[in-house]
Amino acid sequence: LKVTHQRAEIFREVAQTLSHPDAETVLEGVRRRVPSVSLDTVYRTLWLLADLDLIRTLSPLRERARFDANLEGHHHFVCVRCGFTRDFESEGLGTLPIPAAARKLGRVQALHVEARGLCRKCASQRKSTRTHRKEEEKR
């Protein structure tokens, strides 16, 4: 597992910005220094770094758009292995004050809490592959 020029620059690019860039944006940045890098190397490297836990993705899953008809009770439990997602409600969370640090960044309209972990099923099975959401149980 080598620290190549490309890999170093790709990591540097993500590490040095505050903007949570997507792959395309990382590519633009890296190309200023390494004009020959290709988008697929960026993807490969980003997921590699994520596997090594050197970076994370914003959303814990690699996802397509998902929809939700529950307009209340806006907190979610998400299984980081299989994508199982359910709403939950909590008194305590409903009344959280908006943190000052968040307010500095803009006008906050709502706080959404995401509880990440393993659903019951995955917690008992524990394998190690990164799974995709087709395995999610549906009700």
Add this chain to the structure above:
Amino acid sequence: LKVTHQRAEIFREVAQTLSHPDAETVLEGVRRRVPSVSLDTVYRTLWLLADLDLIRTLSPLRERARFDANLEGHHHFVCVRCGFTRDFESEGLGTLPIPAAARKLGRVQALHVEARGLCRKCASQRKSTRTHRKEEEKR
């Protein structure tokens, strides 16, 4: 703006499940009752319903994968208009107890708070189009 058979069934499908389905999954469900519906109608209808605020998407944005090298301070401010996203930290949020309702769904490893709202720039401009993240400022 009509309530067609398809639209009613698509809404019903999302409203009746707890699983936050993606478009493909909605299609499967609706097809049991309306075999002729097509995937593009499902998409069109889902986004229509979202525009009407009858349903929501799980993530506030229509997004591609985004990456993050900050492994601490895991809370995010997200501008629902332009996608501007920044970390923020907060003492209070770090010590939140894990809600019992979440614990029922699985083994919770961490709570992530997302503060949704309008960034400073969007808060001053206020237009009404759904925007995409290319407009995000990058630093």
Add this chain to the structure above:
DNA sequence: ATCGCTGCAAAAGATTTGCACTACC
């Protein structure tokens, strides 16, 4: 010489769009 890494090009997957057809007021 081998093995992993890269770039290219093509493939795959997800979502959107153009267009002609249908249904309804």
Add this chain to the structure above:
DNA sequence: GGTAGTGCAAATCTTTTGCAGCGAT
């Protein structure tokens, strides 16, 4: 008859994969 909604097929966009060449051990 006109307008909005649908289905189909093709287009687009994002991400992944196969493969051949390259570079470092």
